[in-house]
Amino acid sequence: MLLHIPQVLNSAELLELRKLLASANWADGKVTAGTQSEQVKRNIQLLETSAEAEQARQIVLKALSRNALFFSAALPKKIYPPLFNQYREGMDFGAHIDNSVRTHAISGMHVRTDISCTLFIADPESYEGGELVIEDTYGHQMVKLPAGDMVLYPGTSLHHVRPVTRGARLASFFWIQSMIREDAQRTLLFDMDAAIATLREQVGDNAAVIRLTGNYHNLIRMWADT
Ligand SMILES: O=C(O)CCC(=O)C(=O)O
Numbered sequence: 001m002l003l004h005i006p007q008v009l010n011s012a013e014l015l016e017l018r019k020l021l022a023s024a025n026w027a028d029g030k031v032t033a034g035t036q037s038e039q040v041k042r043n044i045q046l047l048e049t050s051a052e053a054e055q056a057r058q059i060v061l062k063a064l065s066r067n068a069l070f071f072s073a074a075l076p077k078k079i080y081p082p083l084f085n086q087y088r089e090g091m092d093f094g095a096h097i098d099n100s101v102r103t104h105a106i107s108g109m110h111v112r113t114d115i116s117c118t119l120f121i122a123d124p125e126s127y128e129g130g131e132l133v134i135e136d137t138y139g140h141q142m143v144k145l146p147a148g149d150m151v152l153y154p155g156t157s158l159h160h161v162r163p164v165t166r167g168a169r170l171a172s173f174f175w176i177q178s179m180i181r182e183d184a185q186r187t188l189l190f191d192m193d194a195a196i197a198t199l200r201e202q203v204g205d206n207a208a209v210i211r212l213t214g215n216y217h218n219l220i221r222m223w224a225d226t
C-alpha cells in the first residue's frame with residue numbers, strides 16, 4: 001500500500017523544524033547508505049548525534065504518535081529514529097531498495113524495514129524536481145507533497161528521488177517495523193478499519209458492527225508479532 005497522509009505536521013512544527021535544520025550540521029548522505037545505494041546517493045543528511053537532530057526527531061515522533069491514520073496504516077511495532085535529508089540543486093538519489101534491517105547507530109535497535117516513509121518539510125513551490133518515484137505493481141508513482149504531509153510505502157519497493165533543479169528539498173525519512181509484517185495483510189486491516197469507522201458513524205455500534213470490529217481484532221491477534 002502506498003498512502004498519502006496529509007498534515008502530519010502543523011505549521012508551528014514545520015517552522016520549528018526548518019529553524020532547527022537551518023542551524024544544524026549536515027554531512028554527506030552516504031554515511032547511512034549501503035554499498036549499492038552509496039553509489040547513487042547524492043544528498044546531505046543531518047548528523048544524527050547533534051542536539052538539533054534530537055529535537056527534530058522528537059517533533060516528528062510526537063506528530064506521528066497523535067496521528068490515527070498513521071497508526072491504522074502502519075500498525076507500528078518499532079519506528080527507526082527519524083533522519084533528515086536535503087537535496088540541493090543537482091542532488092538526487094538513484095534507484096534502490098532500502099536495506100531490509102537497519103541497526104540504529106546510537107541505540108543499537110534493529111528495525112526490519114516493512115514500511116518506508118518520507119515526510120516533506122520544504123514547501124513544494126520552493127524547489128523544482130525532487131519527486132520521490134516509487135515503482136509498485138501499478139507502475140511508477142510520482143510523489144511530491146505539501147509541507148507537513150507524508151507518504152508511506154512498502155519497504156520492498158524500488159524507488160528513487162529525481163534531481164532537484166532549483167532550491168532545496170528538505171524531508172524527514174524513516175522506516176517502520178510493523179506488527180503486521182505482510183503488506184497485503186496490513187492493507188486489508190487498514191481497509192477494514194476504515195470501513196468499520198464509516199459504519200460506526202452511519203449506524204452506530206449495532207450487533208453486526210460489534211462483531212465486525214471483533215473480526216478486525218481477531219485478525220490482528222492471528223497475525224500480529226508484538
Ligand atoms: O528522500 C527521500 O524521499 C527518500 C530517501 C531514500 O530513499 C533513502 O534514504 O533511502
Ligand SMILES: [Fe+2]
Binds near residue numbers: 096097098116
Ligand atoms: Fe530509500
